[in-house]
Every structure is written in C-alpha cells, then in structure tokens.
Amino acid sequence: xxxxxxxxxxxxxxLPLCSVFAQDVPQxxxxxxxxxxxxxxxxxxISSDGKWVGVKKMSAFKDGSLEILSTYKSFVPIKLSxxxxxxxxxxxxxxxxxxxxxxxxxxxxxxxxxxxxxxxxNVLNNRKEYVVLDSTSHxxxxxxxxxxxxxxxxxxxxxxxxxxxxxxxxxxxxxxxVLKMVGNQVTTVYSTAHIIERMELSEFKTYFLxxxxxxxxxxxxVVVIDKETDAVCYPLGSGFTRQGYSTVQEVxxxxxxxxxxxxxxxxxxxYLDMYYSNDQxxxxxxxxxxxxxxYWLWNNKTKNAEKFNLAANRSICDIGSATQxxxxxxxxxxxxxxxxxxxxxxxxxxxTKQNFCIGTIEPELAASEDGRYLLYRLEDESWxxxxxxxxxxxAILNRAIRNPVFTIDNSFIFFESDNGLLQYxxxxxxxxxxxxxxxxxxxxVNSEKSYxxxxxxxxxxxxxxxxxxxxxxxxxxxxEVSYLLIKNSKxxxxxxxxxxxxxxxxxxxxxDRYCWLEENYNLPPIVKISxxxxxxxxxxxxxDDKEAKTIRQKIITYGLSSGAKLKGLxxxxxxxxxxxxxxxxxxxxxxxxxxxxxxxxxxxxxxGFNIRILLEKGYFVYLPDLITDERGPGISxxxxxxxxxxxxxxxxxxxxxxLGLIGHSxxxxxxxxxxxRSDRFAAYISGSGVSDIIQSYYSLNRNFPGPHYWQLExxxxxxxxxxxxxxxxxxxxxxxxxxxxxxxxxxxxxGKADENVVPENTxxxxxxFKRYKKDVIALLYDKSGHTLTDIxxxxxxxxxxxxxxxxxxxxxxxxxxxxxxxxKGCY
Numbered sequence: 001x002x003x004x005x006x007x008x009x010x011x012x013x014x015l016p017l018c019s020v021f022a023q024d025v026p027q028x029x030x031x032x033x034x035x036x037x038x039x040x041x042x043x044x045x046i047s048s049d050g051k052w053v054g055v056k057k058m059s060a061f062k063d064g065s066l067e068i069l070s071t072y073k074s075f076v077p078i079k080l081s082x083x084x085x086x087x088x089x090x091x092x093x094x095x096x097x098x099x100x101x102x103x104x105x106x107x108x109x110x111x112x113x114x115x116x117x118x119x120x121x122n123v124l125n126n127r128k129e130y131v132v133l134d135s136t137s138h139x140x141x142x143x144x145x146x147x148x149x150x151x152x153x154x155x156x157x158x159x160x161x162x163x164x165x166x167x168x169x170x171x172x173x174x175x176x177x178v179l180k181m182v183g184n185q186v187t188t189v190y191s192t193a194h195i196i197e198r199m200e201l202s203e204f205k206t207y208f209l210x211x212x213x214x215x216x217x218x219x220x221x222v223v224v225i226d227k228e229t230d231a232v233c234y235p236l237g238s239g240f241t242r243q244g245y246s247t248v249q250e251v252x253x254x255x256x257x258x259x260x261x262x263x264x265x266x267x268x269x270x271y272l273d274m275y276y277s278n279d280q281x282x283x284x285x286x287x288x289x290x291x292x293x294x295y296w297l298w299n300n301k302t303k304n305a306e307k308f309n310l311a312a313n314r315s316i317c318d319i320g321s322a323t324q325x326x327x328x329x330x331x332x333x334x335x336x337x338x339x340x341x342x343x344x345x346x347x348x349x350x351x352t353k354q355n356f357c358i359g360t361i362e363p364e365l366a367a368s369e370d371g372r373y374l375l376y377r378l379e380d381e382s383w384x385x386x387x388x389x390x391x392x393x394x395a396i397l398n399r400a401i402r403n404p405v406f407t408i409d410n411s412f413i414f415f416e417s418d419n420g421l422l423q424y425x426x427x428x429x430x431x432x433x434x435x436x437x438x439x440x441x442x443x444x445v446n447s448e449k450s451y452x453x454x455x456x457x458x459x460x461x462x463x464x465x466x467x468x469x470x471x472x473x474x475x476x477x478x479x480e481v482s483y484l485l486i487k488n489s490k491x492x493x494x495x496x497x498x499x500x501x502x503x504x505x506x507x508x509x510x511x512d513r514y515c516w517l518e519e520n521y522n523l524p525p526i527v528k529i530s531x532x533x534x535x536x537x538x539x540x541x542x543x544d545d546k547e548a549k550t551i552r553q554k555i556i557t558y559g560l561s562s563g564a565k566l567k568g569l570x571x572x573x574x575x576x577x578x579x580x581x582x583x584x585x586x587x588x589x590x591x592x593x594x595x596x597x598x599x600x601x602x603x604x605x606x607x608g609f610n611i612r613i614l615l616e617k618g619y620f621v622y623l624p625d626l627i628t629d630e631r632g633p634g635i636s637x638x639x640x641x642x643x644x645x646x647x648x649x650x651x652x653x654x655x656x657x658x659l660g661l662i663g664h665s666x667x668x669x670x671x672x673x674x675x676x677r678s679d680r681f682a683a684y685i686s687g688s689g690v691s692d693i694i695q696s697y698y699s700l701n702r703n704f705p706g707p708h709y710w711q712l713e714x715x716x717x718x719x720x721x722x723x724x725x726x727x728x729x730x731x732x733x734x735x736x737x738x739x740x741x742x743x744x745x746x747x748x749x750x751g752k753a754d755e756n757v758v759p760e761n762t763x764x765x766x767x768x769f770k771r772y773k774k775d776v777i778a779l780l781y782d783k784s785g786h787t788l789t790d791i792x793x794x795x796x797x798x799x800x801x802x803x804x805x806x807x808x809x810x811x812x813x814x815x816x817x818x819x820x821x822x823x824k825g826c827y
Contacts, residue, residue, distance in 0.1 A: 050513025
C-alpha cells in the first residue's frame, strides 16, 4: 500500500480550496504585485474624422480602464473608469457606457452629461441624435448637445435603424403598443394583445419585423411593417401557426424576403437516444431534438408569399438575385471525416421552378454584390466561377489564392495570397499582371464582408471600385510589415512600414488619418498615428518596461529527414550569466515561430505557461515548430522535438539534464506521446490532451457535435486514413500504449467541464501510469473547461506549474504537495 501511494497522486481541485492548499502552496504575493504592473492594450475605435481614438488598458487583477486620445493635437488623455464601451459621435462628441451608466462627453470643451441606471442606448447617425432607455422605462431622445427632444414612458425595449427611426414596445393596460419615433414625432404603428417575442429590422433596414406568440401556446406569427409607409402585412397570413421560431432575410436591392419557419420536435421516446449508422445528423440525436425547416419567398409588391418547392432539409440562401437562390442539404455529404462537409450546391429559379446543379464544392462560396457571379472551390481545391445568368463556368486553377473580394461593379476580383495581390478581370477571365508585394503575404483590410446564411462559409465580400484598397503586406525575408493604399493597380501611398508587429489598424472615413498598435517581444505595445505620409508618431504607451528591453531571443533553424525546414524561438533567462548553466522548458504545439514578435507580457496564463515569468525565474524557454507528416502526429512530432533539441546542443549554457516539456490540447497529446518515447526530459506537464487516439477516434465530441473522425483523419492529427485502412499508424502514434515506458514525472491537468477533450482522457492516462507505478499527479479543476477560465483555478495551476519546474529542474525539494508523490511517508 505504501509503495502504491509513493508512485501515484491524484488531486481533485475543488474551490473554495481546503486547508491543505493553504499549507502546501507558499503565498507569492510578491509575484502578484509584479504581475499587476503588466497591462494589455487594445484600441476600441476611432472617430469618423480620425481625430480621436479610444484605448483600453487591462490587467490581470483589475477591470480595464479606457482612455480617449487626440491624434491631431497635444491633449491630456481623458480617463474613463468603469467604461466598457465608447461610441464616437460627430463634432468631437463621445458616448461612454459602463456599469449601467451613460455619459455624453464634449471632448473639445471638456463637458460631461451623465445618465444613471441605463438599460439601452443607441446613436442615430443621420439625425445626430442619441436615444436612452433608463431603468424607470422612460425612453428619451437627445441631440448632441444633450437636450431632450422627446420621450416615451412605459417602454419595455426598443430597436433603432441607427440612422433616423426608433421602434419602441410600450405596455398599455394589458396590450402592447409599438411606437415609431422620428425626432419629436411619435406614432403608433402596431397594437397587439399577444406576446412580442422579438423585434428586429431586416438586414438592409427596409422592414420592421415583429415576431409574436400567443399566450400559453407555441402558436406564432410574423408581422412585417414597411419602414417608409408604416403599412402592416402578415406575410404568412394573420393566423397563428405552430412553430418553434422564424426568421426573415431581406433580399438585397429587391422588394423580396426569404421567410424561414423552423419547427423543433423532441425526439421520442424521451427516455431513449436512438443512433442509426445511416444518420448524417448525429447532432440532433445528441441534442435530443430534430428541426424541420420550411421556406417562403415573400413579395412586398404583391404581398404574397410563395413556398419554395424543394426537397426536405434543404437550406435556402439569398445571393442578391430576384429569381435565383442557392440551396443545399448541409448534412447530405456529411460523413464526419471533415470538420465541414462538402456541399452539393444548386441554384433554384423561383419563376421557372428549375433547380440548376452547380455540383459538389468545398464548403466556401463567395457571391458578387448582385449575385451574378458565384465563386467557389471544387473538391481538388481549385476555384471555379459561375455566371448565374448564363450558367457559364470558368476555371481558376490557382490553388494558392484565398479570400476573394469583388468590386461592386463586377469588374474585378481581388485575391489575397502568399505571393502578392492578384486581380482577376471578370470581363475577359484573365488575371491582370500586378507587381504589388510580389513574394509577400498580403491581406485586404477594408473590404466589406457579410455572411449570407448562418453556420456556413457562404458570404459576400466587396469593395467600391473607386475606393482605394488598404492592403497589409508581410515580407518574410526582411521581417517587415507594411500597409499600402492601392488604386488603379498602383500603390498610391505607403501608410507605414515596420519591423514590429502591427494590430488594431484603424483609419478615418476619408483615409487621411491612421492609428494602430505596435509591439515586439521586447517592446511593450504602443499607440502610433500617421496621416499617411509614411511617417508615424507615438502618442501612448503602457509603461516603460526596462526589463523587456533586455530580453534575448534567438531564432533557431533545423531540418527534418524529409527536407522540411523548421524554426524555433529560443529565449534566454533574464539576468543571463554566460558562466552558468540553466534549465530549459520546451513548449510544443504546432507552428509557433510566427509568434516571434508577440510582446512577452507576464500574467497568470489560461494554460499555465507564461514565457516572461519563466525567464524571470531563470529558465531558457524554447518554442520549436512541429509538423505532421506521413508517419503520424506523434512520431513526426517526436522527430521534430529531437531535431529541435539537437539544433541547440551547442549552446553550452543549457543544462540538458534539466529539460522540461509542456503542451496543451494538441500539444498535450504530443506531450503525452513524447513522455512515453523519450528519455531527454526530466519532467513533463500535459494539459487537456488526448491519451488514446483510437478511443478518441471512436468517441463523440460535444463541443462539435459528432464523432472525432475528422480531427484524427483530416484535422490537426492529419493521419489521412481511417483506422481500418491503416491500423499501424494509429497503433504507432498512440500515447497510452506505451504508458509503461514513462521515465520522468508528469503533471496532468484538465477542466472537468471540458467537452472538447473530455476529462476521461486525463483520467485514462493517469490510471495507466498508476497501473505501472509511474510518478504522476493529476489535477482536475471544477469550474474550467478546455482552458482555465476561473481566476482562482488559473492562479492555482500557474503556481503549481512553477512549483513543478522548480522541484524537478532546480532541485527545490521542499514543496510538500509534490513530496506526497515523490517521497515515501509524506502522503
């Protein structure tokens, strides 16, 4: 019995923590104090004229504060404590909201008008007004000077078109009135004795929509009110029908709308789940309910609704055409070997009742502004474009292009790529030669993208033909990022060029003022501005982190037997002494070298791994890239790790007898595998990792309802085979099959609420190590899921992870919670 305890320890973390926690883990208030100085920075918005920008600072222990900065003159930042949201108005005015309080700020004059206990607020841009609903159910309309123009009492809720009009639901002695407010004019547009479940404006704000429910029933109806005329229409009839819910999708530029009615039925019998092998919708079984959808096309001119005459279970999608609509069965080709299944796509003509078969495509489709052109990937990942009016197809064989953007006038399609910006001419079907950013990775910043149907990557992405493109370019050789303005196939302005990392790039409506965050691994985030002349100016920084400037990073290169070239990021301990040896902690996931310019901010991390803390505590930290090849994820990952370690073998200051390996999720799987195949590490930490890939392959994922086939075959594990077709690769890459070979202590952790990699993975590996009397401790946290989300649990694990490394890599053997496992008689 004593021997068994010697080798195994399982800790269930239940908060509030028991007295053992307080005794076993030393208080590290000094670490908390040090961490409190580190802030995270992000930009919250820019005014339309680019003269003002909102900056939010966040720390690990306090709610974030928000500051308003001027981009055009010297100005003391306005600090807004307790503010969660800001909206910039015209004439240097600002609305700030937080903790139920709203304030109107005149940024030039420094005046503030405040409102307490606010439930809702919105801005009406065209009228230069704002609306406020307070906790006393008073709805008030104000101009930008804070003068009240009109109000309505007894208001439950409201919606606005964000330009001119407000619709408010008012309780009136048992009935419900819907009032329309425009300036100081208030009119009643609808009255009902039934329950108003939802009020919405259609996507392009032509119609005001009311979704009603009859009391004490599941009978519902849809009400459409014309925003211009206030005419009321019941598109599916004034009678109530049994339905779960309905949606209305306005067809852009047409007096049409697609109405979807969804009926949800509980699976019967209620006490039984029935799984069939020919079922392509296991989500319905897992959720214990089945949905049936019906679609109508409603015409505002005729006030008639025509039902789509298509097979059951087909989803209908507007592309901007008056007569043609995409349709498909999302589950038809689902076999769970891909995260998103292929789609058998068709184009239905509501007039001719013909359903034109587009064919089997990858689950991505882009439509032009008017729906004439449809662009999609075929099964071989090449692109094809369909002219929906003529049904002519054109092949675009370039597989390396991505994220298409149509010009509104259908002249061109712009493509992003890793080899510059590409422009496709829709008139002649050829690419226009461009010399912009050749050899660089490009991203179009200012396109307008909207998804056409929920749950699918079917979208409209456009830009005005006379509007300049803002393009981000990344030069991998020079290590530079640039932002360019491009018009008529030429670069008309270089907004910025930097060797640092750029984020939160914002710009004014006229593209004459720009603002962004700039950082590097040893440079805390700073706010910079530019008027587009290529010069920039810093206007805000978090703090002067002198220690960050001394951080030393080295980029390591190494190759695999396949010829693949990989990189790794090596960080040196702070206060590095070249006469000493230091332990090293290796973190694994997949490609990590692309994070080489992330600022190293110290914090209690959601994965228990923070580079900055480890550097301060005297560790080398190494982040090598890992890839998966035909040998399988575990074996190829182990090969990558061995070659990455060999690549730093000549660095004499690394103590190769004191190496630690840590990973989470897919990195946790790799850590599990490597721990049973390698003798190069002195300790391991594995979080939320798969322990048995065969068991996982044949199990259900509740985060992405369905089996895990796709994760193993075509997802991260990239085995590209079923178990039946290649059992050897599954056996060879399975961590748990070699649990008896663990030769260094391992700390396992997971959240009990994890529905992605369920806690049974951690427990299975723990039990396998227990069976073979290996040194293992497992931590199971009550409140967290796949990552640590509860702050107390997060702090607890970060402290224990530091304890673990200090114990095994620095010989600090006075840590009692670890000694319960490692020393006889301590349990």
